[in-house]
Amino acid sequence: MTIPFFDGHNDTLLRLLDDPRRNKVDLFTNGMAEAQIDLPRAREAGMAGGFFAMFPPPLKTNLNAVAASPTTSGGQLPPELDIAEAQRSTNAMAALMFRLENAGALAVCRTEAELRAAISAGKLAAIYHHEGAEAIDTDFYALEVLYAAGFRSLGITWSRANAFGTGVPFKHNADPDIGPGLSDAGKELVRVCDRMGIMIDLSHLNAAGFRDVAAISTKPLVATHSNVFAICPSTRNLTDWQLAAIRESRGVVGLNYATGFLRPDGKMEPDMEIELMVRHVDALVEALGEDGVALGSDFDGAVMPAPIKDVTGVPKLLQALLDKGYGETLVRKIALENWLGLVGRTMG
DSSP, X not given: OOOOEEEEEEOHHHHHHHSSSSOHHHHHHHOOTTSSOOHHXXXXXXXXXXEEEEOOSSTTOOHHHHSOOTTTSTTOOOOOOOHHHHHHHHHHHHHHHHHHHHTTSOEEOOSHHHHHHHHHTTOOEXXXXXXXXXXXXXXXXXXXXXXXXXXXXXXXXXXXXOSSOBBOOOOBSOOSOOSOOOOHHHHHXXXXXXXXXXXXXXXXXXXXXXXXXXXXXXXXXXXXXXXXXXXXXBTTSBOHHHHHHHHHTTOEEEEOOOGGGTSTTOOOOSOOOHHHHHHHHHHHHHHHOTTSEEEOOOBTSSOOOTTTOSGGGHHHHHXXXXXXXXXXXXXXXXXXXXXXXXXXXXXX
């Protein structure tokens, strides 16, 4: 039995962009062994779609060189990124996404109805997401252009500061309550996104910024790729009060597969069992209810558990949930339906 699933976060577009080979569309559509997602493996695994992130480091910068290990970084934030450079790399990734759409490899979707239609047609359904708002100006001119192009989901920060807020540094055995809240521009960005139907992703935002979003936004609170702080005490994970706020808002958390945010020791090493992922799902279901838990792999942006490895390993996680006693109805909600419902509550 193949259970279709929707992924809350991947960095596949950056992985493609960084590849030195020229024909990126062919790499994705024909198979790319170096990546964790490509079209043949996505279809094999039952991947129905996902949030495709535009993460703007400087061009040609490998993610592993940018995101220090939470056990070794010392909690230092990477330097801020210039808006021109952010727009340059973000536009390149967005162009690649639309080239993939033109080639029939995926469909960029803007509403729940479009997602369901694409999935029913057997197309890989993509939501256009920015991981960090560095490419957006404080007058929001760029935001209007991006929205017209299909942009529907925004993480205000990656784990660095920008004009709108401050992200959490990568640090283990540390509380995410580090640094200041949103700037005035950041607070206005939340209001504008609410009005436009752009989902706000809290996964890399610090605790003060989280509180600001919760106080301002009228939409569900969302963390597309985060785990449970009580199991893995990383700044990137969610504490009890954050989980309670997400539940109260009818929000969703996507389970992050990155080993550094799953393992209690915070090590970015692949030698761990799927059972630890199930422990995080158990805790998320307890904290959020059956409608609040989904998947958010971080494929092509992190070290994966050895049993998972890439997108073809996701059915193993879903089977582990079934084996644990999760009914098929609940597993299908976690795998797909909870993301689709959340999109309906935030984007329309």
